Amino acid sequence: MRAAVLREPLDLIVEERPAPQPGPGEVLVRVTAVGVCGSDTHYYDHGRIGHFVVEAPLVLGHEAAGVIEAVGAGVTDRHVGQRVSIEPGVPDLTCPECLAGRYNLCHRMRFFATPPVDGAFAELVTVHAAFAHPVPDEVSDDAAALLEPLSVAVWACEKARVRPGDRVLVTGAGPIGLLALQTARAYGATDVTVLDINPDRLEVARACGATRTALDEHQPAPTVLLECSGSTAAVMSGLRALGRAGRAVLIGMGADELLIPVAELQMREIVLTGVFRYANTWPTAIHLAASGRVDLDALVTAHYGLRDTHLALTAAREVPGSIKVIVQPHK
Ligand SMILES: NC(=O)c1ccc[n+]([C@@H]2O[C@H](COP(=O)([O-])OP(=O)(O)OC[C@H]3O[C@@H](n4cnc5c(N)ncnc54)[C@H](O)[C@@H]3O)[C@@H](O)[C@H]2O)c1
Numbered sequence: 001m002r003a004a005v006l007r008e009p010l011d012l013i014v015e016e017r018p019a020p021q022p023g024p025g026e027v028l029v030r031v032t033a034v035g036v037c038g039s040d041t042h043y044y045d046h047g048r049i050g051h052f053v054v055e056a057p058l059v060l061g062h063e064a065a066g067v068i069e070a071v072g073a074g075v076t077d078r079h080v081g082q083r084v085s086i087e088p089g090v091p092d093l094t095c096p097e098c099l100a101g102r103y104n105l106c107h108r109m110r111f112f113a114t115p116p117v118d119g120a121f122a123e124l125v126t127v128h129a130a131f132a133h134p135v136p137d138e139v140s141d142d143a144a145a146l147l148e149p150l151s152v153a154v155w156a157c158e159k160a161r162v163r164p165g166d167r168v169l170v171t172g173a174g175p176i177g178l179l180a181l182q183t184a185r186a187y188g189a190t191d192v193t194v195l196d197i198n199p200d201r202l203e204v205a206r207a208c209g210a211t212r213t214a215l216d217e218h219q220p221a222p223t224v225l226l227e228c229s230g231s232t233a234a235v236m237s238g239l240r241a242l243g244r245a246g247r248a249v250l251i252g253m254g255a256d257e258l259l260i261p262v263a264e265l266q267m268r269e270i271v272l273t274g275v276f277r278y279a280n281t282w283p284t285a286i287h288l289a290a291s292g293r294v295d296l297d298a299l300v301t302a303h304y305g306l307r308d309t310h311l312a313l314t315a316a317r318e319v320p321g322s323i324k325v326i327v328q329p330h331k
């Protein structure tokens, strides 16, 4: 099978590799679509993210969908030919965090495209059967891949306990912010304000259902902040804009540390949390996509074949108007 392999920063080649075999409890998936995430681009540019360093050749890509090609020993609830969305982080399933249901916090998580685990810019991948989620026909291959970033948004809305009547402020209208917007609407938020410094993205946000793209001081303050930019300025202004007893979820990754406005958090009893990926979000994400309440295909701005993976990885910054780019490894 062919795979796009990152050897050094900015050095990606397509090479032939032996087809992987599904181990016990695993399925083999023929990959149909893989979304490009900012983290893939960061590994491509710099060869590292924080303390995760690419020390050996690595296959990138973790937003993946495909068709089951074979099942390993003991797999009874998946079958060949099933279309699946891959949940790319497989935890050990036995540690205290996993047993508590917080498997996204597992210390022994093996996550696609995070050194040393290969990702999905490849024709075939194997994954634990329970992490290959069957999708209905209404969910396209692209959408099935994008259930991964949708899961980030679902988890953030769960953490923020978004419910009918909420007024949500989303800062940052990249793929994550646009999905946070759509998910918050689906969860019943009546008013979703989206802020970005890029006017093109605000236009997309309006098309995706944003009620406003600027704060309006004549409106009641937001009850929820979903911070999806990673910008310190956006965190600070977002917290300041929140109403009393507001809930703030920091999704965007930017500065490792910033000053907390303690007095404001105390006097207004703001609840502040971070989020790390997601746990048990695929069932909800599948329903949101299949019912049309979240439109994932609307975010796709380009498709690339495997040999053009390097172009896909830089499209977000090179191609104006890019939002979500898809690699089709079989092309
Ligand atoms: N916590 C998690 O588990 C998790 C998972 C996935 C992604 N992320 C993070 O979520 C963030 C968003 O991801 P993305 O793929 O949408 O990224 P993106 O870079 O496409 O989008 C970020 C957006 O924020 C905007 N922005 C920058 N400064 C701003 C400011 N001051 N105010 C308002 N908007 C501003 C940018 O113009 C851009 O449109 C990233 O930081 C990413 O690392 C976190």
Ligand SMILES: [Zn+2]
Residues within 6 Å of the ligand: 091, 092, 093, 094, 095, 096, 097, 098, 099, 103, 105, 106, 107, 108, 109
């Ligand atoms: Zn665990």
